[in-house]
Amino acid sequence: MLDRRKTLEFIFKAVTNATALFVVAIITFIIGLVVIKGSAHMSWEFLTAGPTGDMEHGGIWPMIKGTAMLVMMMSMFTVPLGAVIAIYLNEVSRRNWFYNAVMSSVRTLAAVPSIVYGLFGLAFFVNIVGGTLDWLIGYEDHVFKVRCLLWAAFTMGALTLPTNVISVTEALKLVPEEQRHAGICLGYTRWEVIKWVVLPQAIGGMLTGLVLSISRGAGEVAPILFVGVAYFVPNFTGDPLDQFMELGYHIFVMATQSPNVDRAAPILYSTTLVLLTLTFTFNSIGQILRWIHRRRIDR
């Protein structure tokens, strides 16, 4: 009996350890491969110059600029909106059918494939919103009803919004109910309880969730395929109503449409390294914020 229990314990430990090692090995392999192959072609010029006509020479500056602008504009839309929706759901709304319906919708939206958001962005933001704006302002040419950075940012914002709402809601839920009741007993209004009791405790978790969902947005390609990203715009000015280049889409293009794979591969790896660095930076910011917040709470 004892031998059998010992054997089972050994198998359990061996399987769990092997699984953990397998995951670490995969990540190490991917990162190692990208770093080794990507750094070979990495240079200051590669990061700061624009691509040439065949995109097998030159740099990726327009893609970095496009991705950075996309993420910033998306964050400006999704971060405040996500926080306000989550605060409403968790702190203000009663736990009734409406709350359940909204939460259920948010969870469902978080699970919708990202390509569907791309189609939604094209139909809603480009055609309906853009078209309506053109009609209202009286533009005869299409000014707003175009595929551009602005609608791409909104579409990406719509993609990350449910994730944002869920992550902020989870952070708010971690604040014990007694803390809110204690605030109410001190004579605080609902808003004062949120401002003085809940948010100071939840802010670390909220920021972490927000940064992580933004980093997800930075790595997505499918939602912007139909909305604003372009194959080749080397002179992207930063105008929100212009089409733009993006790192993830550039990787897709280089991997699938380059006639000379050997020449494209170094650029592909270097671009991937830049994109990975960008998303890892966002993830690290999230971890650091959580660490700082925990230190402040636990010191």
Add this chain to the structure above:
Amino acid sequence: MEIENKALETFDFGVRYPNGVVGCEAVSMSFAANEVTAIIGPSGCGKSSFLKGLNRLTDEFNCRYKGSIILKDGKDIMNLDPYELCILRGDRIGYVMQKPVPFSGKTIFQDVAMPLRAVGISDNGKLRAKVKAAMVKAALWEEVEDRLENLSTSLSGGQQQRLCIARAIINTPDILLLDEPCSSLDPKSTQLVENLILELAADHTVVIVTHNMQQAQRVAHRTAFFYEGRLVEYDFTNNIFSNPSNELTSDYIIGKFS
């Protein structure tokens, strides 16, 4: 029972939770000003629901009410709008919960000063004076005066509960509601808090819910016995414990049920 100087009075007061559970019903009783009134009874008898109902903390559980709660000045708490209710909780009725609830991430000083924010006091001198006065009154000042910048969560359980009491009395409310304030404390801390309750009665009307009959005997001038959501008996503490008029009260006191 007849009380001359009433700080608070309930008439047919009842609390019902959204799931239909009755917290308490048809409770009519008066609280004598500057006295300690204990509410005792077995688990689930409605004593905590009644106490929470007195400052309408039960609003947080979406409870429904019956009856009225009349303050000394004749105002009915049940008729207050949400903003008036905030002012009432901040100025006139202090509340201390069963478990100490220090605010995470706040220093001892900031924690005790939290209620002053709601009434708009931001002058540092006034803040310091009020915080010190409340902590002296809560018998906490001497123990923590040299570490006011430490986190309030770093205090021991007994100290945290006295911090919560200091926070509850900093705006000198007329009424202080204590919901089993010693249930999670060790005997030494319990004794400190009990002594404090007796001292607080000089300036405040204290209502304490307790599961501990000895505690009710030690601190309360009057005691009310609740059973199944109803007020069964209310009298001077000595009478309740030495000569209860109701058989249920008698059975509870001698330990036939708990």
